[in-house]
Amino acid sequence: MSKLFLNCDEANKICDKSQYNEASFFDKIKLTLHLIYCKACRLYSRNNAKLTDCINKSKVNCLEESRKNEMKISLKKELVKNQK
Amino acid sequence: MSKGNTKHKLDVNKWVDAYSDYLFNYTIARINDRNVAQDIVQDTFLAGLKSMKNFKGEASERTWLISILKRKIIDHYRKINSKKGKAEVRMNYNSDTESQGDWLEERVSDNLEINAEAIIINEELGKAILECLSKLPEKQAQVFKMKTIQGFETEAICNELNISASNLWVIIHRARTALSGCLEKNWF
Known part of the structure; x- marks a missing residue:
């Protein structure tokens, strides 16, 4: 039962996981318990949630890696053509 | 050159x-x-x-x-x-009995969340996030983007980049700490 009390590293890991909805129910209980007495992790947890919120709100978008590679290849081709 | x-x-x-x-x-x-x-x-x-x-x-x-x-x-x-005609705006009156004569636009409910100001703020926020992301080490940025923005499964990322799950969470943790620190300075 010693695992009921997390250290800060473990707590942060669960906090990160919970941002992606990947923390189990028991994990969340342990995290909440930890947050009751750990001020540093409370702060981290709050900032972390804020970050997730920001990213969702801003709707940042990314290109897929495959598409980026395509671009790189076509750029390289052009570059070679230009140098000739 | x-x-x-x-x-x-x-x-x-x-x-x-x-x-x-x-x-x-x-x-x-x-x-x-x-x-x-x-x-x-x-x-x-x-x-x-x-x-x-x-x-x-x-x-x-x-x-x-x-x-x-x-x-x-x-x-x-x-x-x-x-192309001709595409730029032309076509408007029709509705012919339903109840709302006869109303413009189509008037029938759309107001969406309170979507207003110009919010859109601008969110675009600025997006810029700030990308700005901060570009300051991260390449590996962290890559993992973070795949996980958070493109929403890949943990396993898929691990396979793709050949790292272990706990390794991934450590990278994510570092990226998140750095990012919230960076945004703290530039945004909040």
Whole structure:
């Protein structure tokens, strides 16, 4: 039962996981318990949630890696053509 | 190329890694279509390559590329509007009994969340996030983007990049700490 009390590293890991909805129910209980007495992790947890919120709100978008590679290849081709 | 003593230089090989996400976000905010936006970003890179000689080095690479991108976006809208009749606005009155004579627009419920101000703020926020992301080490940024923005499963990322799950969470943790620190300074 010693695992009921997390250290800060473990707590942060669960906090990160919970941002992606990947923390189990028991994990969340342990995290909440930890947050009751750990001020540093409370702060981290709050900032972390804020970050997730920001990213969702801003709707940042990314290109897929495959598409980026395509671009790189076509750029390289052009570059070679230009140098000739 | 003749850029000798100028401050800013062009490095084509780094363009895609360094700017494609930034340009893509800029485009997608203006053209709501992933495929079209991707094509436009690619066109921008190619156009940039062609006019490298015109780069005077007064602005940074990114600013220069954005200015090309702006032209490309305008061109895109010009092209889709050039066919006759497409630019013409067609309005019909409704013929339902109850709301007869109402404009279609009047029947749409007001969406309180979507207003111009919020959209601008969110676009600025997106820029700030990308700015901070570009300061992270490449690996962290890559993992973080895949996980958070593209929403890949943990396992898929691990397989793709050949790292263990706990390794991934450590990277994510570092990225998140750095990012919230960076945003703290620049945004909140």
